[in-house]
Amino acid sequence: MFIDIPSELEAALIDLPLPTWELDGSFLTKSTMERYRTELTATPRFEETTATLRHALIREGGGYAVLRLGNLAKALGTGDRFRRLVTGFGAEVAAPFSPFPQWPLWKDIGVKVAKDPGKSSGIGYNAFHMDLVNASLPPDYTTLLCVRPDPLGGGLSILSDAHAAVARLSEDCRALLAESAYHYGTFSDLFGVGEEYKPFPILDGSDPGEGFVRFTAKMLARSDLSQAHAESARKLAEELVRGQVSFMLKPGDYLIVAQRRFLHGREALHGDQENIPADDRRLLLQLFLRAGSTAGSARVAGRCHR
Ligand SMILES: O=C(O)CCC(=O)C(=O)O
Numbered sequence: 001m002f003i004d005i006p007s008e009l010e011a012a013l014i015d016l017p018l019p020t021w022e023l024d025g026s027f028l029t030k031s032t033m034e035r036y037r038t039e040l041t042a043t044p045r046f047e048e049t050t051a052t053l054r055h056a057l058i059r060e061g062g063g064y065a066v067l068r069l070g071n072l073a074k075a076l077g078t079g080d081r082f083r084r085l086v087t088g089f090g091a092e093v094a095a096p097f098s099p100f101p102q103w104p105l106w107k108d109i110g111v112k113v114a115k116d117p118g119k120s121s122g123i124g125y126n127a128f129h130m131d132l133v134n135a136s137l138p139p140d141y142t143t144l145l146c147v148r149p150d151p152l153g154g155g156l157s158i159l160s161d162a163h164a165a166v167a168r169l170s171e172d173c174r175a176l177l178a179e180s181a182y183h184y185g186t187f188s189d190l191f192g193v194g195e196e197y198k199p200f201p202i203l204d205g206s207d208p209g210e211g212f213v214r215f216t217a218k219m220l221a222r223s224d225l226s227q228a229h230a231e232s233a234r235k236l237a238e239e240l241v242r243g244q245v246s247f248m249l250k251p252g253d254y255l256i257v258a259q260r261r262f263l264h265g266r267e268a269l270h271g272d273q274e275n276i277p278a279d280d281r282r283l284l285l286q287l288f289l290r291a292g293s294t295a296g297s298a299r300v301a302g303r304c305h306r
């Protein structure tokens with residue numbers, strides 16, 4: 001689901017100087033959200049564009065969208081002015097926040113050649129997962145803003161409808177996935193995402209769009225699971241790959257993923273990343289969104305939930 005920005009909106013946004021944002025703890029303040037909304041809704045076709053965006057995220061079978069902001073990135077660069085506009089778009093979906101104390105709001109996902117290649121910032125295949133899988137309240141949305149793609153052409157984004165994948169599994173397999181028998185990773189010092197959840201069930205019986213399919217395929221290689229549980233997790237991972245879509249994010253593309261619906265990951269970067277100067281390497285910026293406490297998400301809830 002790719003959403004282009006109408007040219008009259010682009011032109012207006014290029015001339016719109018949004019003020020610096022303020023944080024209240026790890027969340028964007030309500031007053032910043034209101035100020036951004038007031039400024040942005042005065043631009044032509046902004047509301048219709050964000051309505052399209054919200055619909056892509058909550059319609060049946062939906063759950064991700066890419067806002068194409070490349071012309072804005074070209075005109076403004078990818079510094080503060082551009083980031084304020086993108087934060088304003090994010091805030092129209094749900095409340096922006098940072099679970100990581102060391103990152104102000106946006107977190108850099110660069111390329112670290114020495115890191116576990118299968119993890120964030122690694123150079124390898126980043127298998128299907130949800131972000132903050134081992135938190136009791138993971139972010140409702142994870143969002144990725146592309147500053148620079150891999151200059152060697154790798155790093156396709158991959159997405160898969162988690163509930164559709166689960167629906168293709170046998171009942172026995174689903175019963176195993178509903179047991180509190182899975183764990184992954186460490187947990188410390190995180191804001192706004194509840195407590196550590198360990199062990200957790202992958203399935204909690206809720207409907208698409210409501211509960212999470214609490215899964216990361218990274219647990220297959222990195223967590224000690226019983227044979228039966230590992231086997232059912234492997235089957236889910238296979239179904240996710242069977243149903244995947246993949247695409248290359250271009251500079252200025254803003255990917256928003258509803259974590260209650262879709263899981264995400266990344267194909268390996270290409271070639272010899274060590275030989276790419278650090279300033280030319282792939283760079284994404286990550287921002288998380290919490291639904292339920294904003295006018296934006298209230299509008300979503302009003303239209304599509306009971
Ligand atoms: O590198 C990417 O495209 C995705 C990274 C990711 O999913 C993460 O850091 O959580």
Ligand SMILES: [Fe+2]
Pocket residue numbers: 129130131142264
């Ligand atoms: Fe991720």
